[in-house]
Amino acid sequence: MSCRISSNVNLQLLCSCTSYFTNTEYNTPMKFKLIFFSLFLSISLFGQRAVEADALFSSKQYTKARGIYETLLKQKPNDPKFNFRYAQCCYELKDAEQAIPHFEMAGSKFPQRDMYLGELYFTTYRFDKSVIAYQNYLATLKPDDSKIQELQNKIAKSEKAARMLSKVEDIAIVDSILVDKTDFLRFYKTSSELGTINQSLLKLNARRTVDKITYTTQRKDRVYYSDSIHGQMDLFTSYKLFDTWSAPASVSKIINTSANENYPFLLLDGITLYFASDNENSIGGYDIFVTRYTPSSDSFLAPENVGFPFNSMANDYMMVIDEQHKLGWFATDRNQVAGKVMIYTFVPNENKTIVRSEDKDYVRSVALLKSYRKSSKTTMENTETTKSDVTEPNKQIEFIVNDSTVYTHLSQFKCSAAMKLWNEKEKIASDLKLSKAELDALRLRYDSAQTSDERSVVAPGIGELESKNIELELLLKKKIMELRNAENAFLKK
Numbered sequence: 001m002s003c004r005i006s007s008n009v010n011l012q013l014l015c016s017c018t019s020y021f022t023n024t025e026y027n028t029p030m031k032f033k034l035i036f037f038s039l040f041l042s043i044s045l046f047g048q049r050a051v052e053a054d055a056l057f058s059s060k061q062y063t064k065a066r067g068i069y070e071t072l073l074k075q076k077p078n079d080p081k082f083n084f085r086y087a088q089c090c091y092e093l094k095d096a097e098q099a100i101p102h103f104e105m106a107g108s109k110f111p112q113r114d115m116y117l118g119e120l121y122f123t124t125y126r127f128d129k130s131v132i133a134y135q136n137y138l139a140t141l142k143p144d145d146s147k148i149q150e151l152q153n154k155i156a157k158s159e160k161a162a163r164m165l166s167k168v169e170d171i172a173i174v175d176s177i178l179v180d181k182t183d184f185l186r187f188y189k190t191s192s193e194l195g196t197i198n199q200s201l202l203k204l205n206a207r208r209t210v211d212k213i214t215y216t217t218q219r220k221d222r223v224y225y226s227d228s229i230h231g232q233m234d235l236f237t238s239y240k241l242f243d244t245w246s247a248p249a250s251v252s253k254i255i256n257t258s259a260n261e262n263y264p265f266l267l268l269d270g271i272t273l274y275f276a277s278d279n280e281n282s283i284g285g286y287d288i289f290v291t292r293y294t295p296s297s298d299s300f301l302a303p304e305n306v307g308f309p310f311n312s313m314a315n316d317y318m319m320v321i322d323e324q325h326k327l328g329w330f331a332t333d334r335n336q337v338a339g340k341v342m343i344y345t346f347v348p349n350e351n352k353t354i355v356r357s358e359d360k361d362y363v364r365s366v367a368l369l370k371s372y373r374k375s376s377k378t379t380m381e382n383t384e385t386t387k388s389d390v391t392e393p394n395k396q397i398e399f400i401v402n403d404s405t406v407y408t409h410l411s412q413f414k415c416s417a418a419m420k421l422w423n424e425k426e427k428i429a430s431d432l433k434l435s436k437a438e439l440d441a442l443r444l445r446y447d448s449a450q451t452s453d454e455r456s457v458v459a460p461g462i463g464e465l466e467s468k469n470i471e472l473e474l475l476l477k478k479k480i481m482e483l484r485n486a487e488n489a490f491l492k493k
Helices: 002-022 028-058 062-075 080-092 096-109 113-123 127-139 148-165 181-187 360-367 377-383 416-448 452-491
Strands: 172-180 196-203 209-216 222-229 232-241 261-266 272-277 287-294 316-322 327-332 340-347 396-402 405-409
Touching: 028 062, 028 080, 062 080, 080 096, 080 113, 096 113, 113 127, 113 148, 127 148, 148 360, 172 181, 181 196, 181 340, 209 261, 222 261, 232 261, 232 452, 261 316, 272 316, 396 452, 416 452
Parallel strands: 287 316
Antiparallel strands: 172 340, 196 209, 209 222, 222 232, 261 272, 272 287, 316 327, 327 340, 396 405
16 A cells, blocks of 8 residues: 555656646756656656555455556566566466466576476467476476476476377367256267266265266166275276176276276277276376277276367366267366366267377367367258268269169269168168177177176177177168169169
8 A cells, every 4th residue: 555655646746847847947957957856756656666566466466466567567578577477467367378478588587487387388288398397497496305296297297298289189079068067968969879878976075076977888788887985986897697786896907096087988899998087197187088898808908098189187078979870979177167067079080080280379279179170061960869870972982773883972872762771771881880899899708708607698698689780781781772773763764
């Protein structure tokens, strides 16, 4: 308060003197004295404003302090202290893009600025710069400093994130919707063919309530779920043995860590498991991981972080993929207020194509989900109900219509009924492919079973799938014949 009063008094005095002396005649020496006096008051006022800004900063009034530092920087744009303080205010106000250039301007006079820069570079996906900044700050510490281990961990995480940024997956977004976290799963428009996913709330203590997710396979003979052990979440599984369920067992020691593992989902192949964890391989909060079961060793492979753009510095989880209908979903609370999550619907990238661009800012924007490919209108219309495949007129095919005609593109079909039959044929072919994969997985499970009881559980499923595959193959042949007949009948008109 005293700083503000003093500044105002000096300002009023300076203005009064300037006005008075401007309208009064004085000899030259006196004018020089007056100019010197004015400069003295100006410098004094500048100093008072700096003191006022420092006082506001110390009292955590960052918005007011930033305003004054901004004014001071207009007069002294290269001043290290003013740049550093202004950047600190921006940092506290969560304005990373404003903070970074002013921390850079502050120079090495303030060693702590490299700690700030390391964090800000990291949160804005400038991971290479983050590594350098953290290393610079590390070099200023004494060998016995308690911060060394923390910094080494930050450097390792930045290096890991930098490698991930070189492999940003190129996905097409179908839709996105902001929903309440408490019941976000009901917005996953999945088909019953994927199995069922249930969401309930588990109260760990007075301050913490978490999601408890249960995934049941389509055949309802296996369940994966999350539960709390010693205050953290782990994944468990149980399978149906005749009419009873086996005792719950930890999914795998290689999956369950001292951190939290949650949000399980198993692909129809019975092998590929998606889940979320905030373990040491996460770059921030929950990250989505994928692993695969190997029947020969009755164990899962080491989980892999699925990378950008699925994961972020926030919480990302509940990856669900419908291979039949070529759709996927995941949830994230990045850039959201507490209690809200964004659900993205996307077209899975079967070939895991990565973004290739020399424009680093563009790659960062894709990783941040600020820029992404929008699926075509046709794709959005056809995937909305998750019941039909996308019709791509320019898709390359090889379909024998008759002895003299072979179609190489879908656009060559003349009959609209034939196009409908083509989509039905493709759906059957997709079902058959997945069913065969599931059968192969069950056969591997049967071969690796240790007891007759385990084999007796698997055997009925093998028999059912063998019968199902025969029916699908016959249905596929019939649909191809209907398709060919429809197109030929149209051509003869």
